[in-house]
Structures are given as C-alpha cells and as structure tokens.
Amino acid sequence: ARSLIGTIDFKPGPAPAAAAGETCRLSDATWASARVGWNKPMADRLPGDAVLLRAGGRLFARGLYAYAPSAYRYDLGGTWTKLTAKAGIADGSDGSVVFVVLGDDKELYRSPKLRADELADVAVDVGGVKTLELRVENAGDGNAGDRAAWLEPTVTRGPAR
Numbered sequence: 377a378r379s380l381i382g383t384i385d386f387k388p389g390p391a392p393a394a395a396a397g398e399t400c401r402l403s404d405a406t407w408a409s410a411r412v413g414w415n416k417p418m419a420d421r422l423p424g425d426a427v428l429l430r431a432g433g434r435l436f437a438r439g440l441y442a443y444a445p446s447a448y449r450y451d452l453g454g455t456w457t458k459l460t461a462k463a464g465i466a467d468g469s470d471g472s473v474v475f476v477v478l479g480d481d482k483e484l485y486r487s488p489k490l491r492a493d494e495l496a497d498v499a500v501d502v503g504g505v506k507t508l509e510l511r512v513e514n515a516g517d518g519n520a521g522d523r524a525a526w527l528e529p530t531v532t533r534g535p536a537r
Contacts, residue, residue, distance in 0.1 A: 388419070392508075392531055393453025402450060402529040403438045408507070412446040413519050422466055422523065429525055431464035432495035436527040442512040444473045444522035450508045452531065457503045461510075461529040463487055464495040471521030474513045479505035489515040495527075502531060 388406040389395065395405060403419040410417035418441045421427045429436040440448055463475040470492050477485035477500050484505075487496045502508060508531070512524045 391451045392456060393451040398534060399530055399532050401438055402531065403440055405450060408449045408451050410448045412441060412443045414443040429527060430467040431525055431527060432493055439525045439527040440529060442524045442526055444512045444514040444519045444524055446512045448510045452502060452505050452508050454504050454506050456531040456533055458532045459500045459502045461498040462495050462527040463498055464490060464525065464527065465492050466523045466525055469521045469523040471523065472515040472517060473522050473524045474515050476511040476513060478509040478511065480507055
C-alpha cells in the first residue's frame with residue numbers, strides 16, 4: 377500500500393550510476409529515457425483502474441509498466457554486476473510479448489514468448505555495462521493486450537554468480 381501511495385507523487389531517486397549501496401531497485405531510480413506503447417511510462421503501478429502490479433496471479437510491490445513496444449534505459453556507469461527481475465503480462469490482459477535486456481546495445485537476454493499468466497525469471501550478468509535497456513516487444517501478433525511489466529527489477533553489486 378505504501379508503494380502504491382508513493383506513486384501518486386513519485387519522485388525517482390538517483391540514476392543507478394549515482395546510487396550508493398549494494399542494490400538499486402530500478403523502479404525507484406531515474407531512467408535516462410523511457411517509452412511505452414500506450415499511455416506513459418510509470419513505476420510501481422499500472423495505468424487506469426487496475427493500478428496494482430499483478431502478474432501470473434501474484435501481486436508485486438515494485439515494477440515498471442511496459443506496454444509493448446516499450447523501452448526503459450538506465451545509466452549504470454559500469455558499476456553493477458547483476459540484474460534480476462520477474463517479467464510478465466499484467467493479470468486481466470491477453471496479449472503475448474517478448475522481454476529483452478540490452479547492455480551497451482548488445483542483447484544480453486531474450487525471454488521466450490510469454491502469454492497471460494506466465495512469468496519469466498530474469499537473471500543477467502551486467503558487469504561493466506554502462507547503459508542498460510529493458511525492452512518489451514510484441515510477439516509478432518500485434519500489440520493488443522500487451523500490457524506487460526518488469527517486476528521487482530533490481531541491479532546488485534558483487535559477484536555475478
């Protein structure tokens with residue numbers, strides 16, 4: 377509830393390149409650029425009446441709304457080692473999408489085609505990456521119902537494991 381209330385007057389923290397500590401939640405950080413296929417980029421909520429981040433039958437406190445086609449770019453500054461997240465289509469939507477992670481314009485991860493009620497676990501080595509991009513693409517069947525989300529996207533420092 378606190379996360380959702382915080383989205384009303386959302387003020388992002390520093391870009392990951394300037395963030396202190398061992399973890400940085402990307403939904404709390406300033407993005408370098410962001411675009412989504414419908415409405416506007418937003419953190420920790422969905423647009424409209426169904427504002428809660430629900431995907432795969434689970435509720436998530438943090439995430440990035442990512443209606444396909446979408447892209448969120450972050451300045452990592454080469455100081456982070458791992459990206460973790462869940463990825464899925466918001467409950468109540470019926471599209472199909474592919475999630476893609478780019479590091480310095482090189483593809484580091486591509487999910488299988490995901491449909492409603494499916495979640496992907498994302499764990500990507502981002503060691504040395506200066507610019508991170510989280511994309512959602514339609515899965516080749518148009519973007520109707522492609523209301524996707526990056527859920528709990530977090531970068532960490534330390535061994536990539």
